Amino acid sequence: MTDPGAPLLSVDHLTVQFRVGRGTVQAVSDVSFDVRRGETLGLVGESGCGKSTTGRTVVRVQRPTRGSIRFDGHDITAMRDRELRPVRRRMQMIFQDPISSLNPRRRVSEIVAEPLTIDRTGTPAERAERARHMLSSVGIDPDQAGDRRPQEFSGGQCQRISIARALMSDPDLLICDEPVSALDVSVQAQILNLLAELRAQRDLTMLFIAHDLAVVKNVSDRVAVMYLGKIVEIAPSDELYRAPGHHYTAALMAAIPEPDPGAPRGQTLGGELPSPLDPPSGCRFRTRCPAATERCAVEEPPLVEIAPGHRVACHFPLAGRTATP
Amino acid sequence: MSPRRHTVDAFPDADELSDPLLQVTDLTTAFRTPRGTVRAVDGVSLSVRRGTTVGVVGESGSGKTVLSRSIMGLLPPHGVERSGTVTFAGRDLTAMSAKELRSVWGLQIAMIFQDPMTALNPVKRVGAQITESLRLHLGMDRGEARQTAAALLESVGIPSPEKRLRAYPSQLSGGMRQRVMIAIALACGPRLVLADEPTTGLDVTIQAQILDLLGQLQDERHMTMILVTHDLGVVATRADEIVVMYAGKVVERAPTATLFADPKMPYTRALMDSIPRLADPSGTRLATIAGRPPELIDPPAGCRFAPRCPWAQDRCRTSEPPLRTAGSEAHTFACWYPLTNGRPSVPVTHDGVAP
Numbered sequence: 001m002t003d004p005g006a007p008l009l010s011v012d013h014l015t016v017q018f019r020v021g022r023g024t025v026q027a028v029s030d031v032s033f034d035v036r037r038g039e040t041l042g043l044v045g046e047s048g049c050g051k052s053t054t055g056r057t058v059v060r061v062q063r064p065t066r067g068s069i070r071f072d073g074h075d076i077t078a079m080r081d082r083e084l085r086p087v088r089r090r091m092q093m094i095f096q097d098p099i100s101s102l103n104p105r106r107r108v109s110e111i112v113a114e115p116l117t118i119d120r121t122g123t124p125a126e127r128a129e130r131a132r133h134m135l136s137s138v139g140i141d142p143d144q145a146g147d148r149r150p151q152e153f154s155g156g157q158c159q160r161i162s163i164a165r166a167l168m169s170d171p172d173l174l175i176c177d178e179p180v181s182a183l184d185v186s187v188q189a190q191i192l193n194l195l196a197e198l199r200a201q202r203d204l205t206m207l208f209i210a211h212d213l214a215v216v217k218n219v220s221d222r223v224a225v226m227y228l229g230k231i232v233e234i235a236p237s238d239e240l241y242r243a244p245g246h247h248y249t250a251a252l253m254a255a256i257p258e259p260d261p262g263a264p265r266g267q268t269l270g271g272e273l274p275s276p277l278d279p280p281s282g283c284r285f286r287t288r289c290p291a292a293t294e295r296c297a298v299e300e301p302p303l304v305e306i307a308p309g310h311r312v313a314c315h316f317p318l319a320g321r322t323a324t325p
Numbered sequence: 326m327s328p329r330r331h332t333v334d335a336f337p338d339a340d341e342l343s344d345p346l347l348q349v350t351d352l353t354t355a356f357r358t359p360r361g362t363v364r365a366v367d368g369v370s371l372s373v374r375r376g377t378t379v380g381v382v383g384e385s386g387s388g389k390t391v392l393s394r395s396i397m398g399l400l401p402p403h404g405v406e407r408s409g410t411v412t413f414a415g416r417d418l419t420a421m422s423a424k425e426l427r428s429v430w431g432l433q434i435a436m437i438f439q440d441p442m443t444a445l446n447p448v449k450r451v452g453a454q455i456t457e458s459l460r461l462h463l464g465m466d467r468g469e470a471r472q473t474a475a476a477l478l479e480s481v482g483i484p485s486p487e488k489r490l491r492a493y494p495s496q497l498s499g500g501m502r503q504r505v506m507i508a509i510a511l512a513c514g515p516r517l518v519l520a521d522e523p524t525t526g527l528d529v530t531i532q533a534q535i536l537d538l539l540g541q542l543q544d545e546r547h548m549t550m551i552l553v554t555h556d557l558g559v560v561a562t563r564a565d566e567i568v569v570m571y572a573g574k575v576v577e578r579a580p581t582a583t584l585f586a587d588p589k590m591p592y593t594r595a596l597m598d599s600i601p602r603l604a605d606p607s608g609t610r611l612a613t614i615a616g617r618p619p620e621l622i623d624p625p626a627g628c629r630f631a632p633r634c635p636w637a638q639d640r641c642r643t644s645e646p647p648l649r650t651a652g653s654e655a656h657t658f659a660c661w662y663p664l665t666n667g668r669p670s671v672p673v674t675h676d677g678v679a680p
């Protein structure tokens with residue numbers, strides 16, 4: 001009954017707050033986005049802007065404070081654990097620190113088979129066979145690796161193992177939370193290519209989280225830029241690069257260390273992310289924005305469409321980039 | 326001035342000012358382990374001219390940290406063999422006693438580590454950690470050290486420095502901790518700074534800030550710098566010269582623009598190609614280097630990169646290519662079948678870097 005044209009994931013007005021002491025952390029504030037079937041949406045922004053909280057709330061490890069999450073046509077926002085179980089199987093998450101996200105006491109073959117073991121899918125022999133197959137498909141030799149434990153592997157290999165584990169239940173949605181941020185550039189390239197291959201082979205839909213826009217752009221069809229709990233810009237990847245509308249997006253682009261000695265070094269964004277306990281009034285980026293005016297301090301800019309599929313939340317979007325009125 | 330205070334005069338240059346500040350010659354550092362001897366640094370030579378920045382680049386495990394520590398003389402007391410010379414301002418550091426070295430550390434050469442959380446003392450306030458070396462090395466009294474520490478924090482871009490002096494490292498963000506590390510490293514005005522992956526693990530925005538800060542402080546203080554990283558992008562616009570390391574050895578060295586325009590060693594090219602570029606369309610397949618760097622206990626014969634090199638021939642697997650010059654003395658590389666303008670001179674022999 002599900003409409004194939006409908007998005008696989010719809011996040012609507014999502015707000016996630018944490019009470020700490022006498023304050024409230026505004027981790028995610030009124031975030032909305034869709035991820036279409038087979039699409040990869042990138043989520044980019046500095047540490048602390050709410051990327052992981054967004055990912056964790058989508059898989060319902062974290063409860064939303066407000067807003068809704070629809071997955072494959074079902075509203076999962078308030079589902080109880082029992083109802084959630086079959087849904088959770090269809091969405092899996094991989095993390096930044098591959099070594100500590102794998103159980104150090106288990107053998108690699110057991111770790112990879114575990115999702116099936118928990119669900120009691122098939123016989124032990126069938127599960128072992130599927131785990132072997134999955135390990136091969138992520139580039140790990142099951143004969144050599146199966147009996148070893150995670151500590152014996154490099155960061156890149158552990159990330160391959162966690163990808164294998166995540167794919168065992170044949171999920172529709174894979175949430176990758178900074179999967180390459182702790183890896184060398186050479187290993188990063190291997191993992192990014194592996195994700196691209198798996199995505200094509202398995203029709204995966206992905207939410208790909210990272211703080212490096214060049215990495216995010218490489219894997220994503222569309223990119224959402226997050227700042228202090230809010231989406232400040234969202235656009236198809238190539239469009240975002242060609243015509244960034246938000247000053248923060250431009251700053252993220254300028255910060256990328258391009259492997260080109262002749263590249264002009266852009267203006268470095270000063271300061272750090274303000275405290276989410278007490279976000280700035282108006283536009284949350286105004287305290288670091290080179291173009292901020294008084295208006296930015298009093299009026300919050302809404303996310304408006306400046307070109308088809310390209311939305312920006314800024315009172316003064318970058319010049320020459322406002323194609324549509 | 327108190328008699329305990331060391332100054333630059335206490336360590337005069339024994340050589341000409343036009344000579345390199347640091348000259349490392351045939352440095353080898355090996356660890357004895359139960360499984361065998363790990364030759365982490367194997368016959369490395371490099372020189373760093375005054376006021377310049379040399380980038381040292383290679384994948385994890387290529388020996389960058391051991392090289393930095395070996396230059397400093399900061400190695401474990403047992404189970405290490407070091408040979409070769411490290412000439413700093415005309416004096417051989419490898420011939421110095423531990424006591425003499427202590428007058429070099431911090432005062433002449435300082436190191437900035439990748440992970441400030443482990444390099445800083447977690448139970449000691451930031452202020453105490455900075456004033457400690459000011460009092461020890463520069464003989465300052467408490468008040469003077471405190472004032473200098475606050476000024477240092479301000480100079481590394483830390484807002485409300487007086488307040489931060491009372492903070493513990495865990496109360497600071499990653500970027501702020503790295504700024505504190507830099508303040509500590511620069512407290513006694515070193516002439517050479519060894520920055521070992523100072524921005525690995527930080528957000529790209531904070532990385533740019535820290536690299537800008539290092540460059541600015543370097544200009545102001547006429548410092549010489551070695552910038553260690555696994556990411557060629559980090560040094561592309563920040564280093565005068567780049568040294569590429571693989572499996573404990575230098576495999577290529579060139580002025581930065583030359584290295585990017587005309588890499589000779591396939592490994593250098595592969596490192597460049599593995600970086601995603603913003604200008605490439607989304608979905609662009611990245612060039613990768615198949616496999617992993619070799620074990621340093623029993624490295625492959627011949628060229629150490631041969632097992633992963635797409636252009637390796639029989640000769641590469643049996644005979645080790647020496648470092649030789651490419652055109653000018655400033656550009657050296659170790660490869661039997663060097664690239665010309667990034668292109669190979671032999672056909673691809675196995676999967677690896679996309680040609």
Ligand SMILES: Nc1ncnc2c1ncn2[C@@H]1O[C@H](COP(=O)(O)OP(=O)(O)O)[C@@H](O)[C@H]1O
Pocket residue numbers: 018019020025026027045046047048049050051052053054276
């Ligand atoms: N369980 C929690 N309790 C309190 N604050 C939290 C919790 N989880 C996250 N936060 C805060 O929410 C904000 C967003 O965090 P996070 O989603 O982890 O950001 P990112 O993944 O973009 O680095 C941060 O300020 C973080 O400290």
Ligand SMILES: Nc1ncnc2c1ncn2[C@@H]1O[C@H](COP(=O)(O)OP(=O)(O)O)[C@@H](O)[C@H]1O
Pocket residue numbers: 356358363365383384385386387388389390391392401621
């Ligand atoms: N104290 C030690 N004992 C044994 N091996 C070591 C020691 N320190 C480093 N190594 C080995 O030396 C090699 C080079 O390490 P390192 O210099 O840290 O590499 P990099 O900094 O380039 O990632 C690695 O194989 C590492 O395991």
Ligand code: SF4
Pocket residue numbers: 590591592628629630631632634635636637638641646659660661662663
């Ligand atoms: S061509 Fe031969 S010598 Fe050159 S890098 Fe490849 S394996 Fe080494």
Ligand SMILES: [Mg+2]
Pocket residue numbers: 048051052053177178
């Ligand atoms: Mg996170």
Ligand SMILES: [Mg+2]
Pocket residue numbers: 389390391521522
């Ligand atoms: Mg290192």
